[in-house]
Amino acid sequence: MIFGIVSQKGGVGKTTLAQNLGAELSAVGKRVLLIDFDPLGNLSVGWGVNPDQLEKTVIHALNQPKKGAGAVICLRPKIDLLPANDTLTEVGSNKLKKMVADMSAAYDVILIDSPPSCNLLTQSVIDTADRLLVPLQVHPFAYRASDRMVKLIDKKSTGKRPKPVGIILTMVDQRNSLTKAIEHSARERFGNDVLKVRIPRNVQIAEAPLNGLPVGEYEPTSKGAKAFRALAKEINKIYL
Ligand SMILES: Nc1ncnc2c1ncn2[C@@H]1O[C@H](COP(=O)(O)OP(=O)(O)O)[C@@H](O)[C@H]1O
Numbered sequence: 713m714i715f716g717i718v719s720q721k722g723g724v725g726k727t728t729l730a731q732n733l734g735a736e737l738s739a740v741g742k743r744v745l746l747i748d749f750d751p752l753g754n755l756s757v758g759w760g761v762n763p764d765q766l767e768k769t770v771i772h773a774l775n776q777p778k779k780g781a782g783a784v785i786c787l788r789p790k791i792d793l794l795p796a797n798d799t800l801t802e803v804g805s806n807k808l809k810k811m812v813a814d815m816s817a818a819y820d821v822i823l824i825d826s827p828p829s830c831n832l833l834t835q836s837v838i839d840t841a842d843r844l845l846v847p848l849q850v851h852p853f854a855y856r857a858s859d860r861m862v863k864l865i866d867k868k869s870t871g872k873r874p875k876p877v878g879i880i881l882t883m884v885d886q887r888n889s890l891t892k893a894i895e896h897s898a899r900e901r902f903g904n905d906v907l908k909v910r911i912p913r914n915v916q917i918a919e920a921p922l923n924g925l926p927v928g929e930y931e932p933t934s935k936g937a938k939a940f941r942a943l944a945k946e947i948n949k950i951y952l
């Protein structure tokens with residue numbers, strides 16, 4: 713199963729979702745490949761990898777699908793990373809599709825992180841994925857941005873979505889009185905596409921990648937770690 717993590721807006725939690733969902737899916741036994749498809753390389757950095765020092769990154773794998781496997785970094789027994797840096801320039805869907813097809817036999821799950829804009833890279837991720845995961849920050853402005861993203865995903869075909877979508881409510885702040893209302897309107901607008909598990913706003917989630925770790929390793933008993941563990945279980949059950 714190939715998941716593309718997309719959202720037009722930056723800072724909504726895409727990279728955080730890629731890192732932690734990947735870590736927790738591997739913890740339930742899945743063989744996971746994380747593809748960093750953002751030239752900023754945040755997903756790579758979050759695992760303690762400095763992508764600027766690497767000779768081979770995702771762009772090599774895109775240009776030479778078979779030999780490009782030399783760019784893959786083994787992070788943990790069941791998680792590999794294809795890192796990115798600013799050598800990743802605009803690539804069309806066909807290259808990404810071919811690369812993913814060549815690599816997919818070795819994995820149960822491929823998670824592709826994407827940049828925070830609707831450029832060709834994001835479009836390639838949308839075209840390549842079996843399912844799109846859209847983090848929806850439970851905040852009025854972010855909510856509008858995600859709404860636009862879903863419309864963009866819908867745009868290409870008439871009425872019918874080209875790709876199924878899973879929406880993950882994130883940075884949920886229980887103390888904010890608007891939270892309930894936004895969650896309610898998201899569930900009303902997107903129905904069953906919204907997953908049950910929500911990711912809280914949690915400081916350990918933000919600290920973990922600064923230490924090169926997923927939150928489940930950094931602070932296993934934190935609310936954030938528990939939420940990602942529950943999310944991986946839900947995703948494993950309903951999509952895998
Ligand atoms: N649930 C959360 N609680 C607290 N901080 C978070 C949470 N999710 C993400 N963050 C932090 O917010 C910032 C943006 O998240 P990130 O995943 O990089 O977004 P994106 O990839 O969409 O740009 C990062 O510093 C990250 O650590």
Ligand SMILES: [Mg+2]
Pocket residue numbers: 726727728750754826
């Ligand atoms: Mg990111």
